[in-house]
Amino acid sequence: MWFTREQFALAAEAKQWGLVPRFEPGDIVARGFADLGYEEFQVLPSEKILSLTAGSVSALPSEHASHFFWIPSVDEITELLERQGVPCVTCSRVEQREWLVEAQYADELETHRHYSLHQALLATLCGVLRKAFKKG
Helix, strand or coil: CCCCHHHHHHHHHHHHCCCCCCCCCCCEEEEEECCCEEEEEEEECCCEEEECCCCCEEECCHHHHHHCEECCCHHHHHHHHHHCCCCEEEEEEECCCEEEEEEEECCEEEEEEECCHHHHHHHHHHHHHHHHHHHC
16 A cells, blocks of 8 residues: 555654554554655564565664554554544545544544545544643
8 A cells, every 4th residue: 555645644643642663564664764755664574574665675673663653554543543442433425535534532522534534544543642642
């Protein structure tokens, strides 16, 4: 899957608010480069990663793991929200063009609207993590 610059930025921000990078085989992780933007990788067995941009396989030294952030799938985001005790109230299409996601966090409604369901859910997760971090 190819992600937009906005999805990379949201996943990177989610890491700032406490989303720990996960390096299980099959996971998608990325890292930012000041001059190039973002590069995404698929985690392989035996602590290796596959660059989805260049197609090269390399080792993932543990000292470099802190430079990466995890990009969870739609299903994984839903599970992460549920673990936070945040139910998705609404997940619907608006005029067949955008996704509307609303999640109940404490006594506030976290609402996001984007062209992709993944981006709307990722923005919701990021908002919930930000609020939880500021409360905690």
